[in-house]
Amino acid sequence: MGKNEDLFIRAQKTIPGGVNSPVRAFRQVGGIPRFVSRAKGPYFWDAEDKRYIDLIMSWGPMIVGHANPEVVEAVQRAAATSFSYGAPTEGEIELAERICHLMPSVEQVRMVSSGTEATMSALRLARGYTGRDLIIKFEGCYHGHADSLLVKAGSGLLTFADSTQNAPSSGGVPQDLVKHTLVLPYNDIAALEEVFLKQGEQVAAVIIEPITGNMNLIKPLPEFLSTLRQLTSQHGSVLIYDEVMTGFRVALGGAQSLQGITPDLTCLGKVMGGGMPIAAFGGKKEIMSKLAPLGNVYQAGTLSGNPVAVASGLKTLEIVSRPGFYEQLTSQTEQLMKGLKLAADTSGVPVSVDSVGGMFGLYFADQVPRSFEEVTQSNIEHFKQFFHAMLNEGIYLAPSAYEAGFTSITHDSEVIEAILAAAQTAFKQLARDLK
Numbered sequence: 001m002g003k004n005e006d007l008f009i010r011a012q013k014t015i016p017g018g019v020n021s022p023v024r025a026f027r028q029v030g031g032i033p034r035f036v037s038r039a040k041g042p043y044f045w046d047a048e049d050k051r052y053i054d055l056i057m058s059w060g061p062m063i064v065g066h067a068n069p070e071v072v073e074a075v076q077r078a079a080a081t082s083f084s085y086g087a088p089t090e091g092e093i094e095l096a097e098r099i100c101h102l103m104p105s106v107e108q109v110r111m112v113s114s115g116t117e118a119t120m121s122a123l124r125l126a127r128g129y130t131g132r133d134l135i136i137k138f139e140g141c142y143h144g145h146a147d148s149l150l151v152k153a154g155s156g157l158l159t160f161a162d163s164t165q166n167a168p169s170s171g172g173v174p175q176d177l178v179k180h181t182l183v184l185p186y187n188d189i190a191a192l193e194e195v196f197l198k199q200g201e202q203v204a205a206v207i208i209e210p211i212t213g214n215m216n217l218i219k220p221l222p223e224f225l226s227t228l229r230q231l232t233s234q235h236g237s238v239l240i241y242d243e244v245m246t247g248f249r250v251a252l253g254g255a256q257s258l259q260g261i262t263p264d265l266t267c268l269g270k271v272m273g274g275g276m277p278i279a280a281f282g283g284k285k286e287i288m289s290k291l292a293p294l295g296n297v298y299q300a301g302t303l304s305g306n307p308v309a310v311a312s313g314l315k316t317l318e319i320v321s322r323p324g325f326y327e328q329l330t331s332q333t334e335q336l337m338k339g340l341k342l343a344a345d346t347s348g349v350p351v352s353v354d355s356v357g358g359m360f361g362l363y364f365a366d367q368v369p370r371s372f373e374e375v376t377q378s379n380i381e382h383f384k385q386f387f388h389a390m391l392n393e394g395i396y397l398a399p400s401a402y403e404a405g406f407t408s409i410t411h412d413s414e415v416i417e418a419i420l421a422a423a424q425t426a427f428k429q430l431a432r433d434l435k
């Protein structure tokens with residue numbers, strides 16, 4: 001038995017399922033999760049000292065590479081002056097100013113400690129602002145694990161959920177609460193129009209992953225987004241862009257800067273903390289001023305605006321703001337996707353690919369999917385075999401066919417060549433097994 005397996009057995013005694021977040025448990029792909037001992041740049045090493053090229057990068061945050069020396073230095077400097085004060089700091093003003101500068105739709109921003117807190121608080125704020133209860137989310141989108149949002153949700157839930165229409169995707173979520181959450185298919189303009197026609201005046205908010213990553217990468221149709229913006233404005237509903245994943249990852253200004261859409265509220269996380277537990281929600285001042293202590297919508301946190309996390313976020317945002325960062329990241333990711341497609345085609349395995357900035361989709365399907373329904377038609381068995389063949393070759397993909405992949409600026413040509421060499425072997429093996 002290897003050290004990873006030893007640790008997995010030991011972990012399961014004191015941690016439910018042996019993991020602190022379900023998707024890490026390899027439930028869709030089977031096998032033994034890798035226990036990480038250290039990481040640097042695009043690589044991590046497991047408990048058996050095997051090196052992997054990391055293609056999830058902590059599910060997005062590590063865009064400047066693991067243990068980036070500049071970020072490590074900033075964090076060490078902040079940590080030396082204590083980890084937390086529970087009182088305001090100048091650093092959090094600097095981070096707020098930087099976010100507002102990079103995302104002009106964000107006029108004011110409140111910091112929290114996780115993406116879940118950001119979306120949960122944004123929803124409460126939208127409900128408090130509009131005085132309405134109803135929210136709309138889209139099938140397969142994941143916005144963290146707040147009760148009202150765990151309906152037909154993506155990510156780890158898709159590795160084990162029984163997602164029947166409008167039933168909560170998680171146990172423990174009251175039906176009474178779920179009745180306030182309407183779920184619509186992603187990219188379905190007619191369904192959106194119909195709901196707004198019938199119930200538009202009751203909708204407090206629509207929350208959307210503006211490019212999804214939690215049912216694999218799916219891009220919205222431009223007409224879908226423009227209809228969404230137009231209907232929410234017309235009916236006085238708050239449009240919430242959940243950019244926890246896409247913010248500072250697909251572009252410096254997030255998905256909204258690529259799409260030309262101005263949301264009312266935006267949720268951020270992941271890259272904005274460079275791997276530390278910090279997130280945020282922000283938007284129109286008129287809405288944000290309903291938050292306590294100014295308004296009557298309560299929201300708080302002992303560790304909110306944590307100074308060590310703020311230092312990590314500030315340095316990460318400084319690095320990604322340097323000229324050429326996103327051009328290089330985008331081009332490296334495109335090079336990777338072209339190579340993967342070529343390797344699959346050469347072996348005769350049906351695969352399609354997509355990417356935006358440092359986020360990518362690899363689908364075991366002929367065509368790039370545009371909805372939850374389409375993505376669930378991809379070949380999960382092929383994905384599983386490919387996942388394990390790649391793992392064997394030292395390439396760590398997300399352990400689920402329904403998750404996007406992530407690169408960093410340290411995934412340079414040499415690293416990409418190594419991934420592609422492994423992929424050629426893995427696709428050939430898969431093609432042989434399929435015969």
Ligand SMILES: Cc1ncc(COP(=O)(O)O)c(C=O)c1O
Pocket residue numbers: 114115116117119142143144145209213214242243244245269270279
């Ligand atoms: C789009 C999106 N929103 C919200 C969340 C929740 O963030 P967290 O895991 O930090 O609570 C995630 C990731 O988990 C996410 O991808």
Ligand SMILES: N[C@H](C=O)CCC(=O)O
Pocket residue numbers: 021022023024059142155156213214245403
């Ligand atoms: N898809 C999730 C986040 O983006 C995966 C992270 C997790 O739930 O552990």
